[in-house]
Each structure stands twice: as C-alpha cells, then as structure tokens.
Amino acid sequence: MALSDPSKRLEAMPPYMFAELERKISDKRAAGIDVISLGIGDPDMPTYPHVVEAMQSAVADSANQKYPSNRGTDAFRHAFSDFYRERFGVEIVPDGEVMPAIGAKEAIYNLCFAFLDPGDVALASDPGYPVYTGGPILAGAEAVLVPLRPELGFAPDLGSIDPMTAERARLLFLNYPNNPTGAIAPDGFFEEVVDFARRNEILVVHDNAYSETTYDGYVAPSFLATPGAKEVGIEVFSLSKGFNMTGWRVGAVLGNADAIQSYWRLKTNVDSGLFEAIQLAAVAALQGPSEPLEEMNRIYARRRDLVVDTLGAIGVDVASPKGTIYVWAPVPDGHTSVGFAGMVLEEAAVVISPGSMYGRSGEGYFRISLTTPDGRLVEALERMREHLA
Numbered sequence: 001m002a003l004s005d006p007s008k009r010l011e012a013m014p015p016y017m018f019a020e021l022e023r024k025i026s027d028k029r030a031a032g033i034d035v036i037s038l039g040i041g042d043p044d045m046p047t048y049p050h051v052v053e054a055m056q057s058a059v060a061d062s063a064n065q066k067y068p069s070n071r072g073t074d075a076f077r078h079a080f081s082d083f084y085r086e087r088f089g090v091e092i093v094p095d096g097e098v099m100p101a102i103g104a105k106e107a108i109y110n111l112c113f114a115f116l117d118p119g120d121v122a123l124a125s126d127p128g129y130p131v132y133t134g135g136p137i138l139a140g141a142e143a144v145l146v147p148l149r150p151e152l153g154f155a156p157d158l159g160s161i162d163p164m165t166a167e168r169a170r171l172l173f174l175n176y177p178n179n180p181t182g183a184i185a186p187d188g189f190f191e192e193v194v195d196f197a198r199r200n201e202i203l204v205v206h207d208n209a210y211s212e213t214t215y216d217g218y219v220a221p222s223f224l225a226t227p228g229a230k231e232v233g234i235e236v237f238s239l240s241k242g243f244n245m246t247g248w249r250v251g252a253v254l255g256n257a258d259a260i261q262s263y264w265r266l267k268t269n270v271d272s273g274l275f276e277a278i279q280l281a282a283v284a285a286l287q288g289p290s291e292p293l294e295e296m297n298r299i300y301a302r303r304r305d306l307v308v309d310t311l312g313a314i315g316v317d318v319a320s321p322k323g324t325i326y327v328w329a330p331v332p333d334g335h336t337s338v339g340f341a342g343m344v345l346e347e348a349a350v351v352i353s354p355g356s357m358y359g360r361s362g363e364g365y366f367r368i369s370l371t372t373p374d375g376r377l378v379e380a381l382e383r384m385r386e387h388l389a
C-alpha cells in the first residue's frame with residue numbers, strides 16, 4: 001500500500017464517468033471555440049441586495065466573529081420557525097426542531113454519518129442528487145437506488161421496494177421539486193411516504209432545495225406539512241437556489257426533534273457551526289420581501305419556455321416543469337445520454353448534462369439548466385435549432 005492510497009471507502013465511490021465529455025469540452029475551448037454551458041445549476045443572478053447589506057453590517061460586528069454554537073442563534077431558529085409557519089403552515093419549535101446547516105450538501109452527507117452503520121441501507125432516489133449515494137458509501141453503508149418512475153410523475157414506487165431491503169433501510173432520500181427531473185410531488189405521495197416510513201421504521205430525509213422556485217402558480221409544500229411527517233422525518237431546507245446564495249453555504253435541518261438531536265451530536269464532533277454573520281444574512285433573506293423571488297421565478301419561467309420551444313423544434317417533446325431550474329428531456333431515439341450530449345457539443349458547441357450523471361435511471365434523458373444569462377441562453381438555443389433541427 002502506498003502512503004497516498006485513499007481509504008477503501010473513498011475507493012468505493014463510483015468512478016467519474018464523464019471525463020471524456022469534459023476532455024472534449026476543454027479541447028473545444030482550447031481550439032478557440034465559444035462553448036456555452038447549460039450544464040451547471042448555479043443561479044447566475046446576484047444575491048438579493050437586502051441580504052448582502054445585512055451581511056455587510058453583520059460581518060463588521062465583533063459579536064459575530066467568535067465560534068458559533070452548532071445549535072444556531074435564537075434569531076436564526078426563530079426566523080426559520082416563523083418562515084415555516086407563514087410559508088408552509090408548519091409549526092417548528094425553535095428550541096429543538098431546527099438547526100443550521102452549512103448548506104444542504106453538508107447536512108445530507110453528515111446525516112449519513114449520524115444514522116448509518118456498515119450493513120445499513122439508505123434508499124436513494126434515482127436519478128438524484130449525487131450525495132444521496134456518495135454519503136452512504138463514505139459512511140461505510142450501502143445506497144440502494146430507488147427508480148423515479150416517469151409514469152408515476154417521477155415518484156418512486158415504494159411498494160416495489162424489496163421487503164428485505166426495506167428492513168435494512170434506515171434513511172430514505174427524497175427531493176421535490178426534483179433535481180434533475182423538474183417533477184413536483186404528486187398528490188398523495190407524501191402521505192404514502194409517511195405510511196411507508198412508519199411501517200418500516202425509516203427516517204425520511206426530504207431535500208427541499210427548490211420549494212421557492214416554482215412556476216405557473218404552483219406553490220410547493222413542505223414535506224413536514226404532511227400529517228405525521230414530523231414523527232418519521234426531517235427536511236433539509238437550502239437558501240442556495242431560491243435566494244441566489246449558493247456560495248454562502250447556508251441551510252437548515254428541520255422536523256423530528258430526536259433526529260435533529262443526533263445530527264447535532266454528530267456535528268459537535270465535525271464542525272464548529274455556521275458563521276453567525278451568515279446566520280444573520282439568512283434571517284434577512286427569510287424575513288425579506290418576496291418580490292425578488294417572484295421576479296427570479298418570472299425570469300426562469302421565461303427561460304424555461306424558450307428551452308421547451310426550442311426542444312420542440314428539434315423534435316424533443318417535453319412537459320414544462322412547474323419547479324426547479326431544470327428542463328429534463330428524453331434523448332432522441334438511437335442515442336445514449338452521453339452520445340447525445342457529445343453530439344450537441346460537437347454540432348452546436350453547447351454543453352448539456354447527460355441524464356446518466358444522476359444515476360442509472362437517468363439514462364435516456366438529458367438536463368438543461370436555466371441558470372445561464374438570457375443572451376447566452378438564447379444564443380445556445382439558436383445554435384441547437386440551427387444544427388439539430
């Protein structure tokens with residue numbers, strides 16, 4: 001064994017299969033070709049000014065410069081409690097049912113360490129956010145993929161989960177509005193989830209990264225608004241996408257008090273909390289006006305319509321998503337996901353994400369992100385129309 005060999009857990013992470021696509025992208029750029037990426041989901045617009053201003057004064061206040069507590073400040077916990085009541089109709093006890101997270105990614109990863117042992121299973125939506133599978137593997141446990149079924153509106157068929165697997169499962173990762181499919185939670189689905197979790201004693205982790213990013217009058221619920229949800233689950237809320245705050249690293253874990261206590265216990269051994277100035281910025285975001293979010297959603301909805309129209313023109317029929325910053329579409333017949341992404345890059349110098357990046361069930365699809373500035377997005381879509389129609 002060499003001194004630089006990674007751990008067996010790290011070695012067990014699935015290999016990165018898109019190196020060749022990335023090499024093609026950098027070759028094109030090196031050859032001076034103007035490649036437009038519609039791949040990454042990272043809002044292109046700035047954080048709202050009232051949030052930046054709150055941060056500017058908070059960062060200058062020496063009271064905020066010390067180690068924060070992992071439990072979060074009173075102001076942070078109360079702001080989340082108020083936000084969940086007003087926005088979702090969910091009662092959250094500020095003292096015990098909410099804790100800061102250094103972004104949803106941190107929370108999802110660390111929840112695996114708080115709840116999984118070797119031999120345990122985490123049920124992970126497929127396609128899904130990669131940490132639902134990577135987190136369990138790094139924690140020495142097993143991730144079992146649960147396919148999202150297009151015919152069920154991209155919900156999983158919980159009844160088809162093998163009972164032996166359900167028996168070993170301790171966590172179930174779900175996410176609606178959903179990345180990468182853009183799907184919203186079908187009517188009655190969260191009720192089914194609560195029932196499934198109760199029967200099998202599984203902690204539900206609902207990743208609520210996109211509740212504030214919705215269109216056409218759709219308002220996304222919190223999983224915690226489902227009767228019984230707080231007995232079996234927690235929700236991870238992130239300010240990254242809806243509030244244009246991906247770089248700030250701020251979110252929260254809310255819901256089941258015992259589960260949050262375990263997350264706290266784990267975190268006291270891992271990090272030293274969330275910078276209090278950032279907690280105050282989050283308070284400003286949660287208490288701030290809703291107009292900036294509404295304006296963002298108008299911008300994304302307009303981009304979404306442009307993308308859906310262009311795809312129609314090149315023969316790809318796709319339902320308009322009611323939420324998230326993505327359009328998820330089937331690849332034309334005769335192509336794999338990676339093959340089609342390669343062809344779009346070759347013909348149009350536009351980067352799209354192969355669906356297989358998000359898990360086995362993503363094969364046969366591709367994802368377009370709506371976070372490219374209007375002018376560049378229009379240019380990318382014109383190229384696709386011209387070269388692929």
Ligand SMILES: *Cc1c(COP(=O)(O)O)cnc(C)c1O
Pocket residue numbers: 041102103104105106129175179207209238239240241246249250251
């Ligand atoms: C972007 C994204 C996240 C990451 O959120 P952070 O708070 O920035 O860590 C988590 N889950 C999903 C489904 C996402 O798309």
